[in-house]
Amino acid sequence: MNHSEQLFQQAQQRIPGGVNSPVRAFKGVGGTPLFIEKADGAYIYDSDGQQYIDYVGSWGPMILGHNHPAIRNAVIETAQKGLSFGAPTALEIELAELVCQLIPSIEMVRMVSSGTEATMSAIRLARGYTQRDKIIKFEGCYHGHADALLVKAGSGALTLGQPSSPGVPADFTKHTHVCQYNDLDSVKQAFAQYPNEIACIIVEPVAGNMNCVPPKDGFLQGLRQLCDQYGALLIIDEVMTGFRVALGGAQAHYNVKPDLTCLGKVIGGGMPVGAFGGKKAIMQHLAPIGPVYQAGTLSGNPIAMAAGLACLTELSKCGNEQKLADLTHRLAEGLKQRAAKYHIPLVVNYVGGMFGIYFTEQPEVTRYQQVMACDSERFKQFFHAMLEKGIYLAPSAFEAGFMSLAHSEADIEKTLDAAEACFAQWN
Numbered sequence: 001m002n003h004s005e006q007l008f009q010q011a012q013q014r015i016p017g018g019v020n021s022p023v024r025a026f027k028g029v030g031g032t033p034l035f036i037e038k039a040d041g042a043y044i045y046d047s048d049g050q051q052y053i054d055y056v057g058s059w060g061p062m063i064l065g066h067n068h069p070a071i072r073n074a075v076i077e078t079a080q081k082g083l084s085f086g087a088p089t090a091l092e093i094e095l096a097e098l099v100c101q102l103i104p105s106i107e108m109v110r111m112v113s114s115g116t117e118a119t120m121s122a123i124r125l126a127r128g129y130t131q132r133d134k135i136i137k138f139e140g141c142y143h144g145h146a147d148a149l150l151v152k153a154g155s156g157a158l159t160l161g162q163p164s165s166p167g168v169p170a171d172f173t174k175h176t177h178v179c180q181y182n183d184l185d186s187v188k189q190a191f192a193q194y195p196n197e198i199a200c201i202i203v204e205p206v207a208g209n210m211n212c213v214p215p216k217d218g219f220l221q222g223l224r225q226l227c228d229q230y231g232a233l234l235i236i237d238e239v240m241t242g243f244r245v246a247l248g249g250a251q252a253h254y255n256v257k258p259d260l261t262c263l264g265k266v267i268g269g270g271m272p273v274g275a276f277g278g279k280k281a282i283m284q285h286l287a288p289i290g291p292v293y294q295a296g297t298l299s300g301n302p303i304a305m306a307a308g309l310a311c312l313t314e315l316s317k318c319g320n321e322q323k324l325a326d327l328t329h330r331l332a333e334g335l336k337q338r339a340a341k342y343h344i345p346l347v348v349n350y351v352g353g354m355f356g357i358y359f360t361e362q363p364e365v366t367r368y369q370q371v372m373a374c375d376s377e378r379f380k381q382f383f384h385a386m387l388e389k390g391i392y393l394a395p396s397a398f399e400a401g402f403m404s405l406a407h408s409e410a411d412i413e414k415t416l417d418a419a420e421a422c423f424a425q426w427n
């Protein structure tokens, strides 16, 4: 028994499933999760001392690579002045300014401590602002685990085969209307059914919680147009895509302007940070100046703010956005080429610094049903073959892969060679 296996056994005695977030448990691929000892650059090291090229990146935040000196130094320096004050700090203003500068649809922003808090609070604000109750979400999209949003969700919920969770009373989700991603007609039908009742649409601009499904041409613009037509708000959940699909988020890449944006992951550089923001006229409905209540003891925590600032400042440096996209392109196109060489049916979706690998005969994967029709057994085999060769992919067929600026061309070549060895064996 190796060290990870020992730790996993031990962990399961005191922690449900041995993990503090379900997707970590390898339930989607089988086997024992790696217990991580340390990480640096593009690599993670497990407790048995094995090195892996990491395409999980702590599920997205580690866009600069692990243990980046700019973030590490900012955290250490800030921690020396105290850990938390529960009172405003200048660092919060600095990060708010930077976020508004990078994502111009955000005129005002509130910091929270997770993506779940960001989406939950944005929905409450949208409901309070419009004085309407119903919301639209999309099947397979995941917006954290707040009750109203844990309906036909993606991510870990889908991985575990439980996209709608027990424990969420039907009364709490009766206002959640589920539409089909990349299918504007399903959204038009919802608005036709409830023309004056829908407060907002919440959407992942690239559906990264069903691996990586980019929006079809006109889909996001169509949502914008329908929201305008019916007086609803458009909430773009950029927890995963923010600063990653492009520096200005997926909304910059696809040229769509939401009313509210949710952020998480990269904005904290590895510390627990989320945020939601948007038009000033809407954000001013929040307490203490407006009636919609939202709060958090650790919101705007100085160390988290310092980490986020360091991360975004570094990421904003000239050339980094293009470099990240180029590395992802190289990996994705390389995977396609190597698979084609061995006649392995494979679709690789990618945009900016995220990608999704689908084993399927289908020519494209743009819908939830197409994601579900992919060969999950083949994905499991691929995951384990890659792990054996020192490549760490997300342990689920429903989670996006994440590139970092620390990945080198040599890392990508090594990844492609590992994939080719696997495809050759299957041939």
Ligand SMILES: N[C@H](C=O)CCC(=O)O
Pocket (backbone or CB within 6 Å): 021, 022, 023, 024, 059, 142, 155, 156, 209, 240, 399
């Ligand atoms: N896809 C999830 C978040 O975006 C993965 C992270 C988690 O659930 O722990």
